[in-house]
Amino acid sequence: MTDFSHIRAVIFDKDGTLFDFRASWSDATDSLLAQLSGGDPVLALTLAQAILYDPARGGFDPSSPLIAGTLDDALGLLGPHLPDMSRTRLAALMHQSAAEAQMIAPLPLAPLLDALRATGRELSVATNDSEAAAHLHLKRAGILDAFAHVLGFDSGYTPKPAPDMLLELADRAALAPAQVMMVGDSTHDLIAGRAAGMVTIGVLTGLADRDTLSPHADLVLPDIGHLRDCLGAG
Incomplete structure (x- = not known):
C-alpha cells in the first residue's frame, strides 16, 4: 500500500x-427534460442528446457536461434548442432542478x-x-x-x-x-x-x-x- x-x-x-452519480442525477435529469420540453417527447430527446444523456437507460455518456462540466456548459448546449426561453429562465430552472435533486x-x-x-x-x-x-x-x-x-x-x-x-x-x-x-x-x-x-x-x-x-x-x-x-x- x-x-x-x-x-x-x-x-x-x-x-x-x-x-x-447515476443514482442521484438520473431522475432529476428526467424531470428537468420533461419540464423544459413541455411534455414534447421529440424535444425532450433532442435536449437529452445535447447533454449526452440516454433517458431510455437513465445513463450519461462519461463526457456529458452534467458530469464534470459547469452550469454554463450545459446552458450552452441546451439553449439553442429552446429559442423561446431566456438564458436567465433556463439557468433558474436548472438551478432549481439541482437544488431539488435527491443525492444518494x-x-x-x-x-x-x-x-x-x-x-x-x-x-x-x-x-x-x-x-x-x-x-x-x-x-x-x-x-x-x-x-x-x-x-x-x-x-x-x-x-x-x-x-x-x-x-x-x-x-x-x-x-x-x-x-x-x-x-x-x-x-x-x-x-x-x-x-x-x-x-x-x-x-x-x-x-x-x-x-x-x-x-x-x-x-x-x-x-x-x-x-x-x-x-x-x-
Missing part, C-alpha cells in the same frame, strides 16, 4: 464521489468523514456544481459541518480541470499542494489535482472506469470508503 502519511488535507469532488450516497458518509477528521486532516469540497447547490446537498446529507470549505464553479475560481480551486483550498489550509489529496470520479478532477501538484485518487462511483482514470490517478478505489485504509483512519 502506498504511504499517504504525509497527507494533511483531503479535497473531495461532490457528484460521483461523495454521491453516486454510495455508503454511510458521516462515520467515514468523522474518522478521517479524527486523524487531524482537514476536509474540503471542490465541485463544478454551484456553491449554493453544494451547500444544500451536503447539509441535506447531514455532512456539511465535516468540511472546512466548499467551493463551486461560481465561487470565483476557474473550475476544474483547472487547478485554481484546489490551490485556493491548499492555501486556506496553509499546506503545500503535495500535502493535499484530491479525490474524484472524473478525469477533470484528477487532471486538476495533478496540475495542482497534489496526490490524486480516483473512485468508481461516477461514470468513468478504471482504465479511464488510472493514467491520471496515483490510485483508483472502488469508492471513498477505502480511504479509511489509505489514510489510517481505522
